[in-house]
Amino acid sequence: MKLIRSIYEWLDERLDLGELSAPLRHKTVPVHYHSVWYYLGGITLFLFGVQVVTGILLLLYYRPGVNEAFESVQYIVTRVQFGWLIRSIHSWAANLMVFTAFIHMFSVLFLRAYRRPREMTWVSGMLLLFLTMGFGFSGYLLPWNELAYFATQVGTDIVGQVPVIGHPLMVFLRGGEDVSGATLSRFFGFHVAVLPGITVALLAIHLFLIQRQGISVPPGMEAAANALAYLRKHDPAAAELWLQRAGFPEQRSMKFFPNFFLRELMAWYVALGVLGALAALFPWELGTKADPFAPAPAGIKPEWYFMFMFQTLKLIPAKVGPIDGELLGIGLFGVAGGIWLLLPFLNLQGKGRRSQLVMGLGIFALTYMIAMTIYGYLAK
Amino acid sequence: MDIWRSDRTGLLLVLGWLLSAGAWTAAAQNSCVDCHSVLDPPLKVSAEQHAVDIHTQKGLTCVSCHGGDPEAMDESSMSKAKGFRGKITRKDIPNLCGSCHSDTAYMRQHNPSLRTDQLSQYRTSIHGKRLAMGDTKVAVCVDCHGVHGIRAASDTLSSIHPLKIANTCSRCHADAAYMKQYKIPTDQFAGYSASVHHEAMTVRGDLSAPTCSSCHGNHGAAPPGISAVEAVCSTCHVVQAGLFDKSPHKKAFAESALPGCITCHSNHRVLRPNDSWVGRGDESTCVSCHVEGDKGFSVAMELRKRLAALELAITNSDATLKAAEQSGMEVSEVKLEQDQARDALTKARVTLHSVQLGLVDEDINAGMKVAAKTQVASTAALKERDFRRFGLGLSLIAILAMVIGLRLTITMIEKNGNR
Numbered sequence: 001m002k003l004i005r006s007i008y009e010w011l012d013e014r015l016d017l018g019e020l021s022a023p024l025r026h027k028t029v030p031v032h033y034h035s036v037w038y039y040l041g042g043i044t045l046f047l048f049g050v051q052v053v054t055g056i057l058l059l060l061y062y063r064p065g066v067n068e069a070f071e072s073v074q075y076i077v078t079r080v081q082f083g084w085l086i087r088s089i090h091s092w093a094a095n096l097m098v099f100t101a102f103i104h105m106f107s108v109l110f111l112r113a114y115r116r117p118r119e120m121t122w123v124s125g126m127l128l129l130f131l132t133m134g135f136g137f138s139g140y141l142l143p144w145n146e147l148a149y150f151a152t153q154v155g156t157d158i159v160g161q162v163p164v165i166g167h168p169l170m171v172f173l174r175g176g177e178d179v180s181g182a183t184l185s186r187f188f189g190f191h192v193a194v195l196p197g198i199t200v201a202l203l204a205i206h207l208f209l210i211q212r213q214g215i216s217v218p219p220g221m222e223a224a225a226n227a228l229a230y231l232r233k234h235d236p237a238a239a240e241l242w243l244q245r246a247g248f249p250e251q252r253s254m255k256f257f258p259n260f261f262l263r264e265l266m267a268w269y270v271a272l273g274v275l276g277a278l279a280a281l282f283p284w285e286l287g288t289k290a291d292p293f294a295p296a297p298a299g300i301k302p303e304w305y306f307m308f309m310f311q312t313l314k315l316i317p318a319k320v321g322p323i324d325g326e327l328l329g330i331g332l333f334g335v336a337g338g339i340w341l342l343l344p345f346l347n348l349q350g351k352g353r354r355s356q357l358v359m360g361l362g363i364f365a366l367t368y369m370i371a372m373t374i375y376g377y378l379a380k
Numbered sequence: 381m382d383i384w385r386s387d388r389t390g391l392l393l394v395l396g397w398l399l400s401a402g403a404w405t406a407a408a409q410n411s412c413v414d415c416h417s418v419l420d421p422p423l424k425v426s427a428e429q430h431a432v433d434i435h436t437q438k439g440l441t442c443v444s445c446h447g448g449d450p451e452a453m454d455e456s457s458m459s460k461a462k463g464f465r466g467k468i469t470r471k472d473i474p475n476l477c478g479s480c481h482s483d484t485a486y487m488r489q490h491n492p493s494l495r496t497d498q499l500s501q502y503r504t505s506i507h508g509k510r511l512a513m514g515d516t517k518v519a520v521c522v523d524c525h526g527v528h529g530i531r532a533a534s535d536t537l538s539s540i541h542p543l544k545i546a547n548t549c550s551r552c553h554a555d556a557a558y559m560k561q562y563k564i565p566t567d568q569f570a571g572y573s574a575s576v577h578h579e580a581m582t583v584r585g586d587l588s589a590p591t592c593s594s595c596h597g598n599h600g601a602a603p604p605g606i607s608a609v610e611a612v613c614s615t616c617h618v619v620q621a622g623l624f625d626k627s628p629h630k631k632a633f634a635e636s637a638l639p640g641c642i643t644c645h646s647n648h649r650v651l652r653p654n655d656s657w658v659g660r661g662d663e664s665t666c667v668s669c670h671v672e673g674d675k676g677f678s679v680a681m682e683l684r685k686r687l688a689a690l691e692l693a694i695t696n697s698d699a700t701l702k703a704a705e706q707s708g709m710e711v712s713e714v715k716l717e718q719d720q721a722r723d724a725l726t727k728a729r730v731t732l733h734s735v736q737l738g739l740v741d742e743d744i745n746a747g748m749k750v751a752a753k754t755q756v757a758s759t760a761a762l763k764e765r766d767f768r769r770f771g772l773g774l775s776l777i778a779i780l781a782m783v784i785g786l787r788l789t790i791t792m793i794e795k796n797g798n799r
Contacts, residue, residue, distance in 0.1 A: 077710045084710065085768075258793060266786045273779040280772040283708035 023211060027256035030217045037107035038215060039267045044104055046268045047097035054090040064188035066181040069144035070289040077286060084283055091284035093275055094136055098305045101132050109362045113216035119344035121213065124206040126341045131199050136303055138191040144184060149290030150300045153179045158313065161326050301376065308369040309333055311376035411450045411457060412442040429529035438490045445476060470516040474502055477521045501600035524548050543581065545591045546572055571648030610640035623734040658732065659684030683732050686744045690728065693751035694721050700758035709761040714754050721750035
């Protein structure tokens, strides 16, 4: 401890760390019944960190290329010391990260934390969620195994259905008309350079906004706190009486550092335990090497987080009136994604019916996604 | 109006004349089919049969076989004066067909790749010989190829397509009443239907798999003699035949007039062999000749022992490998290696046709070596799995300790009023 203190003092003398860490020391986190959801963003951030570290380690041995990708991953999981653990953690953490990012998004939605003045935080968070899915899609192909190859073919085919820009976009993603070595090189580039670069920039913005604006509390609690503050200012006795009669607890908060930070650290350790257990007990399967000339195996399915979209597209008839069914599905998902991204700007926040509409939409979306995902896995 | 009406009448007359002339021309081209398509069997020949017939497609007509004059619209078309031969008798059919099919120059114009020795082969067949003796019950060309509506052998609807040949032969050879006078068995088709050859042909769709004509010949059909059996089987099973030739069985079978391969494998009912055919036991083929105490019997028992040992080694290794794979261990390379052990077992099963322990041992030992190696690799994979689980246990304990430590730290901090 003495050594750490000496190092800190040495650095503080030169960098004035006290001033830099002042916002963190003064930052507080609201404490209420729904505080537990505040940990989800942090857990997602932790899993992103795990991805970065394990991803860099995998890069030491991974070789992008039709003739080497599968073999290099096979080498990693069979020959490299603890290679299996790194690869398995990378794959499991990717899935857990998508999962926690979705829960984080829905918790923000249901706690109405997207409302003014946090519109930009919501938009940056949604973009980060899209990027996370992009990471998943591009990373899935990298081991160049059979399932990933055909799932990528189906996924990029769907992109090709988008009117006007669909085909050029598909060719851009694939690096040609078909999924090939060029696609693998591109996806590798997206996965290890393009997406991480954009993600880090957006993440910095996202964290800066949270730091700058503080953590949101649900609107009901915020209104009650404001009313209490007003009463205390103008009629302290009435405020006390209201507190007693309504049984409304005074809004509490805890310091971000060290109180919330240590709790977050606990959550990270729990996440690490879950991750380790999954990686050790259920090592991520490698499958068989992709063979572009082989027929597609039956029951090709995308990663679970794309399943609700995939299943929906499967269920839409080939033609809905004069419109192509698949095109209609892609259009609907595009519109839904756009609405979701711009939700804070649609003037739906506040009280009453408009607020209920957002809650209804959120519940519908969540139920729909869960139901379609289950249906997708059960359907033959 | 009058002018128009007269013009219209004239037009109708011209049209009527054209139609009737067209119909007459068409009828003149094939009056045989016009009549025979509406007759009752056996005189019926449908327009469809006529159209799909390979001969029609090559430009031949009814006259080519039956003679007559199809342009005559009355019964004179079938007069002897016009060369009408009527129904061809069964004994004349081979010669009639052979009149074209044995003519090399003629056949070259239509199908240069088709053989022209069918008739000469037929004459050497049991069918041909009996026909020459006056037995018209035996198969002639039309019994297998059909009469009208004959299709090329490559046509899947043809009665002589590889998939259909066994059924075609069975129409007579599985008919006990029809075959009664010949005093030969009629269970060939039933036996073949249960055989590996039939399975390969119908289940796996392997059209090169043997059917009746592969062993008996088609036009020169005859049962292979005792001395010919091995030669027939060895057209496909070359390695087994070579090993058999080197084996003591070769001489012993010849001396006992045993027909080579089929002594153990049967002729039509060629079942998938298994190791219980070797050694002793209900399914053993060895005990049909060998008795306990003779040299052959002890060799058979040794062979069985060796095969069983390798199979057991592979099964054990497979079980460990499966357990490792189910635990999520990456063992695809070991699995690939294990295939070599299975290949060695298959090879040993082939080599045992030599009935020489030394030769079989080479394959058995090679397989045992691979199985031992994969067993070690699978066991190592299971140990690695246990190591991982142990490591996980330790890690979880450390993580739990950290979580408890953090919780205590938080409690301590908050107890001191730092909220």
